[in-house]
Amino acid sequence: MRRVVSIVPSLTETVAVTAPELLVGATAWCTHPAGLDVPRVRGTKNPDLERIAELRPDVILGNTEENRPADVEALRAAGIPVWLTDIRTVDGALASLRRLLAVACRVPVPGWLDEASRVWADVAPGTRRAAVVPIWRRPWMVVGRDTFTGDVLSRLGVANVYADHPERYPKIPLGDLNAAGADLVVLPDEPYRFTGDDGPESFPGVDVALVDGRLLTWYGPSLVEAPRALARQLADTRRR
Incomplete structure (x- = not known):
């Protein structure tokens, strides 16, 4: 064995x-x-x-x-x-x-x-939305090019605004994030633990979805539940 x-x-x-x-x-x-x-x-x-x-x-x-x-x-x-x-x-x-x-x-x-x-073969994305996907704050870091997380979101109808950035996890000033033209901000609870009281307030006037970071970033048994659960979480947005 x-x-x-x-x-x-x-x-x-x-x-x-x-x-x-x-x-x-x-x-x-x-x-x-x-x-x-x-x-x-x-x-x-x-x-x-x-x-x-x-x-x-x-x-x-x-x-x-x-x-x-x-x-x-x-x-x-x-x-x-x-x-x-x-x-x-x-x-x-x-x-x-x-x-x-x-x-x-x-x-x-x-x-x-x-x-x-x-x-995953059965996933049919709906209307596409443009999103910023922070993974850290102090400093702000986001999902950039060529990532598993970006592909998961793309399959669910969410286009990463920074998908063409030269870096995979770039540091972006908050002012630039708010000026990036996104209509959605996706905040996972890992690696940084974003919550309803820690994160959404930084993005006034934009829809914010709080999602399970494990479903968004882990590749393993969580892949089975991820499409349905993430689709539900991405649809449950709030605006500051």
């Missing part, structure tokens, strides 16, 4: 839901599924390399966006295989997760992944 350490929350949930007996370690940020009881190896950006080695994994699951190249190189230099994903679209996520489970984890493709493929 394979021993797997995941240093990406989405991939942790993927393995824990599919083949929980394989998972022997995860980061402190791996919060799903609820009640996950495995050794913790600090965070995605500062994994405890010594602790990971002590867990004797057959493979570590990582991601080019979530994990630092120096940590990946150090793990590989220690003789520990690292399966590194690079996920920037919904289709890419579905294909990457199939490969990860079949090759890295050596388990059959689960039913939830087939269901995720089906529900």
